[in-house]
Amino acid sequence: MRLPAYARIPALSWLALLALLTITCGGAFLPLGPFNLVLGLAIATIKTTIVLVAFMKLLKSPPLTWIYAGAGLFWLMIMLGLAGTDYLTRTLLSVPGR
Amino acid sequence: MSVATAEPAPDAGAANYFFAGSTIRSWLLTHDHKRIALLYFMSITVFFFIGGAAATLIRLELVEPAGWLVSSDTYNRLFTMHGVVMVWFFLIPAVPNTVGNFMIPLMLGARDLAFPRLNLLSWYIYTLGGLFTVYALLVGGVDTGWTFYTPFSSMFSNSNVVWALVGVFITGFSSILTGLNFIVTIHKLRAPGLTWYRMPVFLWSLYATSVILVLATPVLAITLLLLAIERIFRIGIFDPSIGGDPLLFQHLFWFYSHPAVYIMILPGMGVVSEIIPCFARKPLFGYKFVVWCSMAIAAIGFLVWGHHMFVAGMSMYAGLVFSLLSYLVSVPSAIKVFNWTATLHRGWIRYDAPMLYALGFIGLFTTGGLTGLFLAALAVDVHVTDTYFVVAHFHYIMVGGMVTAFFAGLHYWWPKISGRMYPEYWARMAALLIFFGFNLTFFPQFILGYLGMPRRYHTYPPEFQFWHVLSSAGAAVLAVAYLMPLGYLGWSVFRGKPAGDNPWRATGLEWQTSSPPPEHNFAVTPTVTRGPYEYTPDPVPQNA
Amino acid sequence: MPDIRAPAIRPALQFADLTQERDVATIGIWVFLATEMLFFGGLLTSYAVYRHMFADGFTEAARHTKLIIGTINTAILLTSSFAMAVGVEAAERGMEENRRIVVFALTVTAALGVAFLALKGLEYYQEYQEHLVPGSGFAFGPRYRGPAQLFFLLYFILTGLHGVHVTIGVGLVGSVAAMTRRGAFSTGYTTPIMIVGLYWHFVDVVWIFLYPLIYLVGRSTQ
Numbered sequence: 125m126r127l128p129a130y131a132r133i134p135a136l137s138w139l140a141l142l143a144l145l146t147i148t149c150g151g152a153f154l155p156l157g158p159f160n161l162v163l164g165l166a167i168a169t170i171k172t173t174i175v176l177v178a179f180m181k182l183l184k185s186p187p188l189t190w191i192y193a194g195a196g197l198f199w200l201m202i203m204l205g206l207a208g209t210d211y212l213t214r215t216l217l218s219v220p221g222r
Numbered sequence: 223m224s225v226a227t228a229e230p231a232p233d234a235g236a237a238n239y240f241f242a243g244s245t246i247r248s249w250l251l252t253h254d255h256k257r258i259a260l261l262y263f264m265s266i267t268v269f270f271f272i273g274g275a276a277a278t279l280i281r282l283e284l285v286e287p288a289g290w291l292v293s294s295d296t297y298n299r300l301f302t303m304h305g306v307v308m309v310w311f312f313l314i315p316a317v318p319n320t321v322g323n324f325m326i327p328l329m330l331g332a333r334d335l336a337f338p339r340l341n342l343l344s345w346y347i348y349t350l351g352g353l354f355t356v357y358a359l360l361v362g363g364v365d366t367g368w369t370f371y372t373p374f375s376s377m378f379s380n381s382n383v384v385w386a387l388v389g390v391f392i393t394g395f396s397s398i399l400t401g402l403n404f405i406v407t408i409h410k411l412r413a414p415g416l417t418w419y420r421m422p423v424f425l426w427s428l429y430a431t432s433v434i435l436v437l438a439t440p441v442l443a444i445t446l447l448l449l450a451i452e453r454i455f456r457i458g459i460f461d462p463s464i465g466g467d468p469l470l471f472q473h474l475f476w477f478y479s480h481p482a483v484y485i486m487i488l489p490g491m492g493v494v495s496e497i498i499p500c501f502a503r504k505p506l507f508g509y510k511f512v513v514w515c516s517m518a519i520a521a522i523g524f525l526v527w528g529h530h531m532f533v534a535g536m537s538m539y540a541g542l543v544f545s546l547l548s549y550l551v552s553v554p555s556a557i558k559v560f561n562w563t564a565t566l567h568r569g570w571i572r573y574d575a576p577m578l579y580a581l582g583f584i585g586l587f588t589t590g591g592l593t594g595l596f597l598a599a600l601a602v603d604v605h606v607t608d609t610y611f612v613v614a615h616f617h618y619i620m621v622g623g624m625v626t627a628f629f630a631g632l633h634y635w636w637p638k639i640s641g642r643m644y645p646e647y648w649a650r651m652a653a654l655l656i657f658f659g660f661n662l663t664f665f666p667q668f669i670l671g672y673l674g675m676p677r678r679y680h681t682y683p684p685e686f687q688f689w690h691v692l693s694s695a696g697a698a699v700l701a702v703a704y705l706m707p708l709g710y711l712g713w714s715v716f717r718g719k720p721a722g723d724n725p726w727r728a729t730g731l732e733w734q735t736s737s738p739p740p741e742h743n744f745a746v747t748p749t750v751t752r753g754p755y756e757y758t759p760d761p762v763p764q765n766a
Numbered sequence: 767m768p769d770i771r772a773p774a775i776r777p778a779l780q781f782a783d784l785t786q787e788r789d790v791a792t793i794g795i796w797v798f799l800a801t802e803m804l805f806f807g808g809l810l811t812s813y814a815v816y817r818h819m820f821a822d823g824f825t826e827a828a829r830h831t832k833l834i835i836g837t838i839n840t841a842i843l844l845t846s847s848f849a850m851a852v853g854v855e856a857a858e859r860g861m862e863e864n865r866r867i868v869v870f871a872l873t874v875t876a877a878l879g880v881a882f883l884a885l886k887g888l889e890y891y892q893e894y895q896e897h898l899v900p901g902s903g904f905a906f907g908p909r910y911r912g913p914a915q916l917f918f919l920l921y922f923i924l925t926g927l928h929g930v931h932v933t934i935g936v937g938l939v940g941s942v943a944a945m946t947r948r949g950a951f952s953t954g955y956t957t958p959i960m961i962v963g964l965y966w967h968f969v970d971v972v973w974i975f976l977y978p979l980i981y982l983v984g985r986s987t988q
Contacts, residue, residue: 130855130864138848142841149837152982160986164978171844171974179851180967186789188409189796196800199437200807202524204814207473210528210540211815333780336790402797410790411780440801444808451923457901459812459919464900465823465912470815474808742779 137178144171238641238738253338254741256639259324261345262315265352267708269311272356274704276304281663281697283680284690297680298365299381305368310390311352313624314482317489318435319344319400321631322428324639326404328732328739329422331413331748331765336406337399344399351393358385367678369479372460372471376452387450394439394446397485401435404428413731413765415750419513420764422730422754423506426513427492430520434481434488438524442478445471469535476527484523486620487587488516490627491558494580497634498562500728501577502569505755508561515554522551532603541600548598552591559588574726575649579630582657586622590615593668608678611671617664626656629707636711637725641738642718648710655703662696727761730754734763788957795961799968802931806972809924813979816916823913827906828983830898831921835889836981839882840973846878847970850939854963857946857956865946868959872943875966879936886929890922921980928976931969938962 127135148167152160176182182193239256243249249257280300283291292300323341327334335341358364364386366375375383408429412421449471452458460466499506506512528536528544562584571577593615596602606612636644666689671677675686682690724733729752735744748765756762781787817824853871856864897905899922900915942962945951951959 128856128867130859130867131852134848134851134855137851138844141844141848145837145840145844148978148982149833152978152985155986160982161978164982165975168975168978172971175847175967175971175974179847180964185792185796188793192793192796192800195433195437196803196807199524199800200803200810203441203477203804203807203811206525206528206540206543207477207811207815209543210469210473210537211818213537213539216537216539327780336780337794338778338780398798398801402794402801405797406790406794409793410786436797436801437804440805441808444805448808448812448923455901457915457919459816459916459923463912464915465816465820466916467815467819470812474811477808 133178137174140174141171144174237740238736239741240641240738242741251342253334253342255323255327255335255338255341256739258341258345259320259322260639262319262323262348265345265349266312266316266320269307269352270704272359273304273307273312274701276300276307277697278701280304280680281694284682285687285694287682287684287687287690289681292680294680295365298367298678299363301678302364302367302386303359306355306364306386306390308620309368309482309486310393311348311355313486313620314397315348315400316486316624316628317493317631318404318428318431318485319348321493321628321635322404322489323400325635325732326407326425326428327411328638328735328743329425329730330407330411331416331731331744331750332407332411333742333744333747335403336411337403340399340403344396344403347399348393348396351389351391351396353389354385354392355389358382358389361385369475370446370449370471371475372449372452372468373462376449376458376460376468376471384450384453387446387453391443391446391450394443397435397439401432401439404432405436408432413748413750416731416764419510420750420753423495423509423512423516424489424492427488427495427516430516431485431488431492433517434485434520434523438478438481438485441474442482445474445478448474469531472531472534473527476530477524480527480530481520481523483616483619484519486624488519490583490587490624490631491516491555493627493631493634494562494583495558496728496730497576497580497630498565499755499757500634500726501572501574501580502566503572503757503761504565504569505753505757506561507564507567508557509753509755512558512561515557518554519551522547522554526551529598529603532600533607545598545600549595552595552598555587555591559584559591573650574633575644575646575653576630576634576726578650578653578657579626579633582653583623583626583630586618586626586657586660590618590620590623593618606671608676609671610667610675610677613677614664614667614671617667622660622664626660629653629656632707632711634726635732636714637721638732638737638739640715640718641721641736642714643721643725644714644718645710648706652703652706652710655699655706659696659699659703663693663700664696666690666692666696729756729761729763731764734765784954788960791957791961792964795964799964802968802972806924806927809920809927810975810979813920813924816913816920820910820913820916823910824917825984825987826910827914827917828980829985830893830896831981832889832892833981833985835885836977839885839889840977842878842882842885843970843973846875846882847967849874849878850963850966854956854959857951857959858953861946861951861953861956865949869943869947872939872946872959876936876939876943879932879939879966883929883932883936886925893918924976925980928969928972931972935962935966935969939966 144167148164151163156163182190239254252258279292283289283297361382363381364383365381366379366383408425448459452460460468460471462468495506495512526544526548528540529548532541597606597612597615633644633649670686670689673686675682721737723736731748734748750764752762752764752766754764777784777787849871853868853875856867856871893899897903898918900919904915906914939962942959946959
């Protein structure tokens, strides 16, 4: 079936997204230990990239939009990272007197 | 770079924006950024006096070592309201939403902001949030402090926490929309020839402020929402009985609230960067350093929030990291102070009121900033945190710095906004009185804090009374000094001397249109050919 | 993209032309989406902190989430994004000839959004029945009772906020569909459709990340 031009890229992307959904769901049942989380987030990242590029057409938008999209992500990393300096090290350094 | 080169504006026939439509409806449904600026100005003035009333009662109470005027519970509600109102309803919107709203399109040579209707919506959202907060005040107030720390705010406080949270939550969206509007406007609506490095520093400052507004405020929103959920449903993610960490609230809260202090100060720095070159008749020294330091403050300001939590139970390793980063964030501010000072050097200085305020800003902001370095040192902070040292530190920056800068900008641009000159003698008197009253109020508080007086206490050992009395005396002077501008600025609207287009002989685009400006700012979009501070040998406008 | 200025559509007063207006709208919506990233980001940070502190408790609690409903809902949202993308693309390539396709695509998007919300409601109801709503009625083994409540608090708040965004999205998509049907847009002016599309795709992206964090935890050792 020959898809009209406006549906081609969306359709291909959609099939890829559904395939990735199957993989991520199935992959959750594999005994990978901590890598289950890594796999799940990695596949989520790939799906997001497909949505960003194919559906949201980020790369065809003004470059300023890339900067702000990136900034949102980068600032989220700051929040996670610096909060991590507390939560990841609480049991690491002993406090004098305890 | 895109430019707004539309056809000449339709002529509404009115003398200027103020008289283009005289019904209340035309004001309440306006799309004109200048009118919206005045709506905001009216609102923030009301809130300034509400916050000031709370401060008056606080300083009155503190004259005596034993509580004499109010109970402990009432005192808690007073300082909470003072903080909530002053931070969110005065300091954060003060320069951006009044001076910024008014001047950004004028400085850019544009007809309006990118999203005029969003601008009006911002004001309505701000007002709605303000109404909820006033409601919280009227039904008894909140006693948690403006910082709403858990678990007291989530589990134990008997005050109207949720109403206040709703008010601040709603107002946050006003901030976000303002920041969004400014960012897009500055990027896309510049006049032909207005490159980034020809923009006045004030615009760069507001751009940096807007970046913080859009990236930090959403985190405040979610934090307050989480707190409200915990309060309403009596269970939440900060609840220790299910394993929740009250400190997580502080991490999330300060992730916003530390950058928020840069939201408050950056616009003030921008104002000062406009005034110093104009009244020293010299280009700003080190323009590129100043603009990139503004951006650096915005960026690094997001990395230091943990310095509010050094003794809260955070990991010491995190304390080390945040202490180091906090020292780093002071560097760009210091660079700006050096640049302003270098601008003054060998200038031809005029001591008009805006300049008096700007000079006061430099001194008071520097003092406050230096004491921040004391607090950033972990070992020193253990002793002075949660004392009046901290209170003095942030009041030097916020009041000595930011409020002074707001008055500087108000006086500098008053002729442009109102078309009238204020009475210079009274303005200078008020500026000097503010400077004197401010120092009398807050310098003793450094001493009090160092001696060990805790913050948020209304009873204290008798040996501290001397300093408290000095501080309260200063507050009385400040109260008079802050009322004076209300008087003479109001008078000037009716009886002030007509100002003319450019009473200061400044070079910015906003001075190349009439005072007050016409409804659509410029009859023809100007073309910019020069930088913003060409004051030597003679002042040359940007569009000459 | 050609800047075909439809006779009836002129840019607002502060803009020079429709291209500038469209660029401004695009940048504006992306700045807004950055704020949404930080908004959900506070919740995600809370999730990360507690998952780190209570790894076992979270794993145990997450096993009680409804994987089938969650996976179907993910597929529904992905399909709704597909429909939305078709609608935007068809509009930009030729609004006049594709108008009915656009309206159809946007309607399908909104309908799938409603289906998502319906399934979510069913899921919430089941969780309520199973006493998985945190609070005094929460039923869980004593060992992980605390962390499980933290997990489910984050679950309800994250998906609840997401659901609010979906609801708003359905409203926006529906409005834009109605405006398209009335002929409010032309090939040179499809900006509102594009803006709403970006919002909808973003709401989908949030769910793409929520899915593994909520539904795929601890499945391998069930």
